[in-house]
Amino acid sequence: MKNEQLLSVKNLKQYFKLDRNTVIKAVDDISFEIYKGEIFGLVGESGSGKSTTARSILSIYQPTSGNIYYRDKLISNPRIYRAEKRFINRNMQIIFQNSTAALNSRMTVKKIIEEPLLIQKLYPNKEDRLAKVYELMDLVGLDKVYQDKYPYECSGGQRQRIGIARALSLSPEFIIADEPIASLDVSIQAQIINLFKKLQQEKGMTCLFISHDLGMVRYVCNRVAVMYRGKIVEMAETKELYRNPVHPYTRTLFASILVPDPSCLKKRNHSKYNQLRDDYWDGENHLLEVSDGHFVLCNSRQAAEEWIINWNEYVTI
Numbered sequence: 001m002k003n004e005q006l007l008s009v010k011n012l013k014q015y016f017k018l019d020r021n022t023v024i025k026a027v028d029d030i031s032f033e034i035y036k037g038e039i040f041g042l043v044g045e046s047g048s049g050k051s052t053t054a055r056s057i058l059s060i061y062q063p064t065s066g067n068i069y070y071r072d073k074l075i076s077n078p079r080i081y082r083a084e085k086r087f088i089n090r091n092m093q094i095i096f097q098n099s100t101a102a103l104n105s106r107m108t109v110k111k112i113i114e115e116p117l118l119i120q121k122l123y124p125n126k127e128d129r130l131a132k133v134y135e136l137m138d139l140v141g142l143d144k145v146y147q148d149k150y151p152y153e154c155s156g157g158q159r160q161r162i163g164i165a166r167a168l169s170l171s172p173e174f175i176i177a178d179e180p181i182a183s184l185d186v187s188i189q190a191q192i193i194n195l196f197k198k199l200q201q202e203k204g205m206t207c208l209f210i211s212h213d214l215g216m217v218r219y220v221c222n223r224v225a226v227m228y229r230g231k232i233v234e235m236a237e238t239k240e241l242y243r244n245p246v247h248p249y250t251r252t253l254f255a256s257i258l259v260p261d262p263s264c265l266k267k268r269n270h271s272k273y274n275q276l277r278d279d280y281w282d283g284e285n286h287l288l289e290v291s292d293g294h295f296v297l298c299n300s301r302q303a304a305e306e307w308i309i310n311w312n313e314y315v316t317i
């Protein structure tokens with residue numbers, strides 16, 4: 001996985017000058033690489049600079065200094081950016097937290113998903129184009145009956161899927177997902193997250209995954225960078241980072257989600273916990289954190305992962 005570098009951020013600074021005396025160092029000299037086929041997590045408290053990093057990568061902001069490369073193309077230079085805009089639009093897509101705002105309320109679901117294909121002049125034949133739209137709807141679990149509905153006629157989870165289907169319509173190599181599941185119900189979150197994993201496995205999707213939800217990041221990301229006040233304070237393989245957070249800030253951030261000793265959990269008289277233990281436990285319990293403070297108890301990791309897919313119930317401790 002680590003062979004092919006897709007995105008490289010080098011010494012990126014993004015400062016905002018509010019007035020003559022006040023400068024906000026939203027991103028302050030960060031560097032990282034994202035490799036093809038990996039899901040790279042960016043975590044940190046609110047205001048730490050995660051979204052600004054995403055916006056700089058997408059050239060929404062012109063960096064104060066530093067460079068951003070996509071493959072070997074410098075994409076953070078405004079002069080090059082003009083010429084490369086189409087290239088970036090074709091290869092990179094973003095999924096926002098608030099999909100409702102990002103969708104055109106006057107277009108039907110079908111038109112919303114079809115639009116990027118038209119703009120990029122892919123599938124000139126209408127029938128082929130519609131077939132592609134249906135394929136995308138199927139991929140994200142949207143029933144065909146929604147094709148002629150408007151965003152306001154869909155639920156929050158469905159709108160998020162429309163946003164994802166649209167983002168995937170150009171088969172982008174690289175997706176930036178900025179809090180893609182924060183506004184969704186827990187059961188829908190699980191479906192969307194499993195979709196990300198499926199896209200990574202089946203389509204080799206590469207993703208920058210921005211989230212507050214450390215449990216989710218642990219489940220979905222291969223590597224994680226922790227941001228604090230505009231800087232990356234720690235970056236490691238996910239398993240390593242969660243097992244052994246080194247930076248004091250990361251430790252504080254993770255303190256709330258460290259999995260406690262299962263033996264102490266057993267002492268809790270939590271009815272859901274007891275029910276789960278009775279249903280699943282066969283001598284060797286397996287406690288899996290599925291979201292911030294949410295745990296499932298299963299007798300194997302496979303059972304736990306299957307359970308996440310359904311994820312209708314969870315234990316909060």
Ligand SMILES: Nc1ncnc2c1ncn2[C@@H]1O[C@H](COP(=O)(O)OP(=O)(O)OP(=O)(O)O)[C@@H](O)[C@H]1O
Pocket residue numbers: 016024025026044045046047048049050051052053
């Ligand atoms: N366009 C802007 N002008 C001025 N300041 C900005 C601008 N965009 C972001 N900031 C500031 O930069 C800092 C980082 O914001 P950013 O949105 O990147 O954080 P974040 O980690 O994504 O937070 P959250 O998780 O709440 O979305 C904040 O102090 C924010 O107020």
